[in-house]
Amino acid sequence: AQSVTQLGSHVSVSEGALVLLRCNYSSSVPPYLFWYVQYPNQGLQLLLKYTSAATLVKGINGFEAEFKKSETSFHLTKPSAHMSDAAEYFCAASGGTSYGKLTFGQGTILTVHP
Amino acid sequence: DAGVTQSPTHLIKTRGQQVTLRCSPKSGHDTVSWYQQALGQGPQFIFQYYEEEERQRGNFPDRFSGHQFPNYSSELNVNALLLGDSALYLCASSFGAGELFFGEGSRLTVL
Numbered sequence: 312a313q314s315v316t317q318l319g320s321h322v323s324v325s326e327g328a329l330v331l332l333r334c335n336y337s338s339s340v341p342p343y344l345f346w347y348v349q350y351p352n353q354g355l356q357l358l359l360k361y362t363s364a365a366t367l368v369k370g371i372n373g374f375e376a377e378f379k380k381s382e383t384s385f386h387l388t389k390p391s392a393h394m395s396d397a398a399e400y401f402c403a404a405s406g407g408t409s410y411g412k413l414t415f416g417q418g419t420i421l422t423v424h425p
Numbered sequence: 426d427a428g429v430t431q432s433p434t435h436l437i438k439t440r441g442q443q444v445t446l447r448c449s450p451k452s453g454h455d456t457v458s459w460y461q462q463a464l465g466q467g468p469q470f471i472f473q474y475y476e477e478e479e480r481q482r483g484n485f486p487d488r489f490s491g492h493q494f495p496n497y498s499s500e501l502n503v504n505a506l507l508l509g510d511s512a513l514y515l516c517a518s519s520f521g522a523g524e525l526f527f528g529e530g531s532r533l534t535v536l
Contacts, residue, residue: 418465
C-alpha cells in the first residue's frame with residue numbers, strides 16, 4: 312500500500328531563513344505528488360504538484376519541491392521564510408499516475424519566529 | 426465562481442447518533458471525494474463518488490456511507506457515532522480524475 316512519511320512533525324525557523332520540509336513516499340511506480348498547506352480552521356490549499364513532468368516544481372508563495380526518484384523524496388523548500396508561512400503542511404501521493412485517491416502524510420507544523 | 430462548499434461547519438453529536446454532512450462541488454466538477462482528518466493527523470480517504478456511484482473506498486467501516494445527487498452534490502452519512510469519529514471532514518471535488526479542490530470542512534464533535 313502507498314504510504315507517505317513526513318520527517319519532523321514540527322519545524323521552527325527564523326523569518327528570512329530557509330524552509331525545508333521533508334517528505335518520502337513508498338511506491339515502486341512514481342505517483343503524482345502534492346504539497347498542501349492548511350491554515351487554522353481552514354481546508355487544504357494546493358501549493359504545488361509533481362505529475363511526471365519537470366522534477367523541480369515551482370508553486371505558489373515562493374515554494375518549490377524537487378522530485379528525486381532515487382531517494383523516493385519530494386522535499387518542500389522556500390529560500391526565505393515569511394511570518395505568513397506559519398501553517399501546517401501536508402505531503403500527499405496519488406495511487407498512481409492520476410489525481411485519484413490521495414494518501415497524506417502526518418503533517419508538519421511550521422513555526423516562523425521573528 | 427464558488428468553490429467547494431460544505432455544511433454545516435460545526436456540529437456536536439452524542440455517541441450512537443447519526444450525522445449527515447453535505448458538500449456542493451466547485452462549478453464544472455462532477456466527482457466528489459470525502460476525507461476524515463482527526464486532530465493532529467493527515468486526512469484519510471473515505472470514498473469517492475462519480476456518476477452517483479461509489480467508485481473508490483478507503484478503509485472505513487460500513488457505518489460510513491454516502492450519496493451523490495444528479496447535480497453532483499454529495500452527502501456523507503455516519504451511523505452509530507463513536508467518540509473516535511470526532512474529526513474534521515473534508516470534501517474535495519474534481520472534474521473526473523483531475524486536480525482536487527478542497528472545501529473548508531465540517532468539524533464533528535462526538536460526546
